[in-house]
Amino acid sequence: PSHGRIPLERESVFTVLGALTTSVLDTARYLDVAAGHHPIDRMSLPRPDQSYEKLAESLDVSGLRVGWSDDFGYGVMEHEIVEIAYTAAEALISTARLERRKLELALETIRPLWRRLVGGRTWSNLCQEGYLPDRIGELSNVPQQSLLAGAKLTIGEVYEIERRLSKLRRDFAASFEDIDVIVSPTVATEAFAAAGPAPETIDGRDASNTGPAPLGFIANTCWNPAISVPAGFTKSGMPVGLMITVPQHRDDIALRLARLLELARPWPLTAPLQC
Template structure:
């Protein structure tokens, strides 16, 4: 096994607080890795070395004075380009926002800074998040560190590539239909979407002044992509908690984040669905996830039942739902102005002749999914599925059109993730194994309403059994380990 470039997030912060390593040296390490590797990955779209160095120097000064510094002291991280950063360009992957510089941070950025983390820049993303691949018209296409001919998934494409490529120890992504979990699956990472409102979101998806950036409100989540479940827990303790600027935000008093790692899962009631009863799934994905769940049963003592939740097979309802939450007037004006420089699939969505019936039908379908899920979860502690129907595929396409011999739409491979956005339930993607060609496969664990702790507890138990932090792309291991 190659030695990790970055140790655990909590260990990095401990070293900075103790004075055994400086925040400034960590920033130099991150910037050196970006300079050496990112021309292959295109993970970063805006790098801010000067700002990062100034923040790191401030942390070092505080440590030198004996001040108390936060739980992420000196840890370099990166921020998805759909998440606002005060004074730093935030394009949302669109030419319409090519030069946009926010005048305020998103809440999660505020909290990371207060905890002592140091942002080294912004990560590439699909245009306004409307794609599960790493393409936008503004920046070079992000590529998967496991194989740079392949997509890292999206829309948090650069976020995943930055962590899988070990440019940074962790990074922030957003997830409106799977955009944290999908790239986590394709890049061999842990990606966590907490319960709706657990991590407050503002101004992203809530600021009515910015068409495109103001969509997805009832399904959007922000969360971390990390190499381990323990790192996710460390970051979540900083991100979680209510804020009055997000009307959906909820307390965290019912979640004990730390004990989530290392507790027993014996007797946990696990439902396994390998296709929801209707999805086309690559046979190798089925085998790998099925084998992982068998280990949960045989080694960890979980009670496993094969069952499908039973909601109606979706058609265009999810597309109609997210379009009903965007500023169609503003977006159509944007298409009129710069549509020839926008992502074609996004232009098609925006210019579709949506009807009121399309939107109300989508809302009724959502209610059906949420109600079926609630009844299903009354008999199960978690629902486990593949995270995606396929492993990573070549860049330049939205997805395969044939899976397991079935003709499908080029977005059908994403069908496992968005139900948890509709219901707001906590969901995580963890590595389940590697394909015969050496590509990572993700396993999704969906918890009961507001039961984030159980999701993390099971993910941690699987991580300890499987040893998946040892699985990493060879292209990410160049360079010396963190001091």
């Protein structure tokens, strides 16, 4: 959801609370129940005066301008993932009667810097609560690296990261001057083992600075609503997502478009049985 749509117990400029659901209407209902201002979160938004569940079924989105991006200008993506997501995007554009527009995103690759900044803040919080540094060994490799890198940040480095994040927000906001909706793959590669490690080479190219999920953090940074919906399966049977990103506070558009795709291309609501 939009940043502030769901109030937080502890304020954060990057964190939003959402829910994994099996259907778009379940997601909309979650927002209807949980959305609204809370006095302990100064950034929380007023309670919407309309039902997201109803809007997901009725909002008129025809004619909205849509742009496709493979990689936001920096992601290292698997060709198969892009191809499957693009096919789903074409179905959505046709079903929702959207107006296709050319989109050339060329955002800066700052995911490693973002992770260091988030890691530094999390390190400080967990140290104050007594979990770190003594229990750092209980974490897996990726969060360990992020926390340890964040712990070494200097004031000057924090300032530089914030400056570059500010530029990223301006650049991304500018893309919505001529576009109402951005559609893209959700992640860069098919699912890997939960135990890790995350792949650093994708499609034969170095992805150490972008990782397997290079695009999602943009919504956290820029406060845009974004929703991932099933787009299809890879040849090996792994699911692929299509990400729909919309302007700030237009959660209703994201939900309606996701719902239209769900109606046009229903996805299974249960995992396949394994022998």
